[in-house]
Amino acid sequence: MAVDPVLEADLVSYVDDRLAPLRRIEVEAHLATRPDEAARIMADLRLRDELRLALVAPEAPGSRELATLARRLQSGLGRRRRLAVLRRCAAVGVFVALGWLAHEGTGPLAVRQSIASSAPPPFVGDALAAHQTSLVRSTMESQVETPRYDPAEIRAATAITMPEAPRGWRVRDVQVFPSPFGPSVEIALADRAGASHSLFGIRPGGFEVTKPQTTVSGPLAAAFWQQGPVAYALVGPAAERDALGDAAERLARSLY
Structure with a gap:
């Protein structure tokens, strides 16, 4: 089915939660x-x-002046968003004001800096759990593995765009799991040496664009990133943390 082209008006409505x-x-x-x-x-x-x-948040220090500015900009922003160029100008003005407040250590941007240094997002735990489940399935004769991997079919069924498997790696199994914001996808993989890995995709319920990062949890490591509405994690042995990060970089680039 053909999809209508996405226009600037659609993007404005997306930001305004009107789609x-x-x-x-x-x-x-x-x-x-x-x-x-x-x-x-x-x-x-x-x-x-x-x-x-x-x-x-009128009780926050310095927020009275900011709130006055915000109300004035917010009122004008609704009108300016009809024109993309003016919308950009309004955004820059708000960013400068809020950046000044963050510099004082009391603004919203200061909170975001602390968030950036927090633990990995919840979907990484989901990816690790899915990987461990795939290892259990691989030992059970009654659980038939499904090595047929069709990224187009997965996208049509789940709205998740999955990359091709790394070159030289073999797909052992493909499974769909439930998640709070719709289905998630886990692909069990075997690398060139036969070691077990998995590639996990999920819609976490938010929109972000982040570069691959790595984390270790016991014997496992995960390289995780997010591209728009879909988040990904490549899971494998903890000893291969650096290699997982490199592979995740390549997979992320392949999705553009």
């Missing part, structure tokens, strides 16, 4: 393949949230 769920998925799929445009929309989403926070 139907199906159209939101179409816009997110559009942004997932356009990192520059996705970064622009992410900045708008952040500014929208910071405006809302400034307007509902």
Whole structure:
């Protein structure tokens, strides 16, 4: 089925939470393949949230002046968003004001810096659990593995775009798991040496664009990243943490 082209008006409506769920998925799929445009929309989403926070937190130090500015900018922003160029100008103005507040250590941006240094996102735990489940399945004769891997079919059924398996790796099994925001996908893989790995994809319920990072949990390591509405994790032995990070970089690039 043909998808209507995504226009600037769709992007504005996406930021304003005024799109139907199906159209939101179409816009997110559009942004997932356009990192520059996705970064622009992410900045708008952040500014929208910071405006809302400034307007509902009058007790914060320095927020009275910021709230006055935010109300004035928010009022004009609704009109300016009809024109993309003016919308960018309004966004820059809010960013400067909120950046000044963050510099004082009391603004929303200061909170985001602490979030950046927190533990891995919840979907990494889901990926590790799915990997361990695939290891259990591989030892059970009654559990038939499904090595047929069709990324197009997966995307049509789950709205998750999965990359091709790394070159030289073999697909052992493909499974769909439930998650809070729809189905997730786990692909059990064997690398060139036969070691067990898995590639996990999930819609975590938020829109981000992040570069691959790695973490270790006991005997396992995971390289995780997010491209638009879909998050990914490549899981394997902890001793291969660096190699997993390199492979995740290649997989992330292959999705653009």
